[in-house]
Amino acid sequence: MTSSATLDKHVLRELMAVVGRDYVLHEPTDLMVFEYDATIGRSMPQVVVLPETAEQVSAVVKLAHRYGLPVTPRGAGTGLSGGAIPEMGGVLLALTRMKRILEVDHQEGLALVEPGVVNLDLSRAVKPYGLYFAPDPASQRACTVGGNVAENAGGPHCLAYGVTTNHVLGLELVLADGEIVWVGGRTRDLPGYDLTGAVIGSEGTLAIVTKILVRLLRLPEAVRTLLAVFDEMDQASNAVSAIIGQGFVPAALEMMDREVIQAVEPVLHVGYPMDADAVLLIEVEGVREAVAEEGEAVEKICRAEGARDVRVAEEGPERDRLWAGRKGAIGALGQLMPNYYVLDGTVPRTRLPEVLRRVEEVGQKHGFRIANVFHAGDGNLHPNILFDARQPGETERALEAGSEIMRICVDAGGTITGEHGIGAEKRKFMHWVFSDDDLEVMSRLKAVFGAGELFNPGKMFPTDKESGEVGQAQIMRSTGPDANV
16 A cells, blocks of 8 residues: 555556546645544545546546555545545545436436535425425535435434435445446335445445435425424423324424524524523424324423423424524534534433433533534434633543543443444444444455455444544544644
């Protein structure tokens, strides 16, 4: 493997011959833009290549294989687990030029897209047909469908509709030897192994995705959004369990705590009450009569669980205003502190009150404010540890606090990620939820695809020597004391 910080000129010339001189970046000032994603970690690639076609991706992969260079695929860089950080240097393959919507079959409810298509742009493009793409990460205005596939991304509305894997039918892939293949197809129940499902969520370690066949859903006839206001977090948590327990599965069921409310409202002015301890943002949709009935039932449950107020919005602009606070919550946290470390543990819904109290205790122990904004309906927590990386030792303490919170989630019967992926950030936690035998069997899949360590090395699986403490140190070496996201 080439280990020098810069590539030989003849390698750069060969890459330029494939994609063009303007689309091979190798100057340090250009590479800095690609050394991080939305996590804390950082690591510099040796070269960034921006292909435009699957054939160019194939040629770049063949070159990388020949010169022993690892390849890290990247979309918009909005990932939250370090999945797009080129830990081993090498070639960073930025797929943002591959942004065409190649086909829309509105009768079948399908679309064929390239990996660089922005999530929300796809839904906007098919809206005239009365369709939309259901997975809706909070970063959907920027994140790409290819990145959604890599991380098996979720979003607020995945409570009812499922995550990315439930909406992808087929994939065009470039394998480690440069071969271009197709897995899956236009129907949902193909015989044989589910290779499409194996690739979704594999975080770029098995193959490079160059086309994605997605299924689209019909826009609902009616939508009702409710904002339930609570004076105590436990009341809001209990309302979540009560709603699901009584047989209702809203399209979305989100929670924001006091810290988030106090960050969002002064900036976005969406109408969240500043004195509330928590709010639930609940959305029901479907046939008009059913939406009215379910909306009224959910409102009654919230009031029975202690909601002091429930606001109802049915018109688009009013609903958009309420959702703007949720979608903009992470960005608004910058009003409170310069840095945040967002976690992604998932716990049983009935354990929410207990786990949230323990998360608060971790914050108090380490001297951090922790802001919670999360998918309450499926117990997918997003505690945001607020800190200032300019202060000596704060990044290390934030990571330590994060590890403790992840352990709390696992001990509560949960797991280490609900939608953000493992990446580099959580690989050291994999031993908490999988045995060595489990991990060894999973790692064999890389051999089946022929990927070895060519594609996105250092992700998902702990190293042979990696314990929690060693993994923490490795993250810190790539993070540095001045990291800022």
